[in-house]
Amino acid sequence: MTQDELKKMVAEAAIEYVVPDSIIGVGTGSTANCFIDALASIKHKINGTVASSEASAERLKSHGIEVFDLNSVNEISVYIDGADESDNHLHLVKGGGGALTREKIVAACSKKFVCIADESKLVDVLGEFPLPVEVIPMARSFVARELVKLGGRPVYRDGFVTDNGNVILDIHDMSIVDPRKLEKQLNDITGVVTNGLFAIKSADVLLLGTQDGVKKLEK
Numbered sequence: 001m002t003q004d005e006l007k008k009m010v011a012e013a014a015i016e017y018v019v020p021d022s023i024i025g026v027g028t029g030s031t032a033n034c035f036i037d038a039l040a041s042i043k044h045k046i047n048g049t050v051a052s053s054e055a056s057a058e059r060l061k062s063h064g065i066e067v068f069d070l071n072s073v074n075e076i077s078v079y080i081d082g083a084d085e086s087d088n089h090l091h092l093v094k095g096g097g098g099a100l101t102r103e104k105i106v107a108a109c110s111k112k113f114v115c116i117a118d119e120s121k122l123v124d125v126l127g128e129f130p131l132p133v134e135v136i137p138m139a140r141s142f143v144a145r146e147l148v149k150l151g152g153r154p155v156y157r158d159g160f161v162t163d164n165g166n167v168i169l170d171i172h173d174m175s176i177v178d179p180r181k182l183e184k185q186l187n188d189i190t191g192v193v194t195n196g197l198f199a200i201k202s203a204d205v206l207l208l209g210t211q212d213g214v215k216k217l218e219k
Contacts, residue, residue, distance in 0.1 A: 004030075006118035006209030007082075011035040013207055013214040017114045019077035020045045023068060025106040026060060027081020028053040028099035031116050035080055036060055050076055052106045053099040054163050070109065079110035083117050083203075084129040084196070090115070090203040090219060091179040095132030095196030098162050104194055108201060115203035119210040126179055130155065130170035132196040137167050139191025146189045147171055150182075166193055 001009070011034035018024055018039065026036060026049050036056065039046075040063035048066035050073055051057035057067045081103055085093040092115060094100050107113045133154070135143045140156065147154040152171035160168055176182055179199035186195040206217040 001211060003118050003120065007031045008034045010116045010118065010207050010209035010214055012038045014080050014114055014116045015039065015042060017078050017080065017112070017205070018042065018046060021047055022077035023047055023073050023075065024049045025076040025079030025081075025110045026051050026056055027079065027103055027106075028056045029082045029097045031082030031118070032056060032080070033059060035116060036063065036065075039063070040065065050106055050109075052081065052102040053097070070106065073109075076106065076110040078112045078114055079107045080114045080116060081107070083115050083121055083198075085123050085126050086115060086117060086121055086203070086206055087123060087126055087179070088217065090206050090217060091126060092198040092203055093126050093129050093131055093176075093196050094198055095134070095168070096129070098132065098157070098160055098168055100132055100196040101134050101162065101164055101194050104198065107198065112205070113201070113203045114205045114207065116207045117209070119208050119215070122208060126176040126197075127174045130172045131174060131176070132157075133169045133171060133186060134162055134164070134166050134193040134195070135169055136191045136193065140167055140169065143189055143191045144169055150174075150185065164193065
């Protein structure tokens with residue numbers, strides 16, 4: 001199977017985690033898009049969704065799925081999203097699409113976080129995929145200098161602005177041996193909105209699309 005076929009397979013497998021008559025959190029990216037397309041087939045069974053990006057909101061609406069503002073929702077039963085990397089402890093690197101802050105917010109508000117990915121995303125040590133950091137624009141140079149002190153090589157994502165009006169610095173050449181510690185260190189830098197490590201609150205379930213079917217990892 002191709003990578004796209006693996007993404008579609010694992011997205012369809014995630015449908016079993018959808019809680020009927022509830023609000024569903026929906027992520028951003030190519031695998032999340034596959035999930036949105038699959039969700040359309042059971043949209044009559046849910047009360048609506050909260051999206052982690054404007055792009056996902058538009059895709060949901062195009063399928064006739066209602067999208068709520070998070071501030072109007074009391075509870076999200078499950079958040080389903082992809083990842084750029086995951087280790088065996090279900091610590092994730094996310095934000096390749098630039099939606100990391102809203103993804104982290106929706107995940108924090110959800111009872112369960114189900115991550116869906118193809119098998120290429122599972123790694124022993126995080127960091128081969130550049131770690132995104134969302135930054136207040138005026139702090140970009142300062143934050144970049146602080147990231148260098150931590151051993152990374154920050155690269156400005158030129159021409160990209162997040163849905164929140166901020167910029168992204170992608171940290172290259174960093175082997176992330178202690179994801180929880182690094183997540184906190186990065187968030188403590190003045191000017192950082194948040195970073196793409198989902199380790200302090202990791203995924204609860206990881207569904208991996210493999211050539212042998214869907215593999216499930218749980219905490």
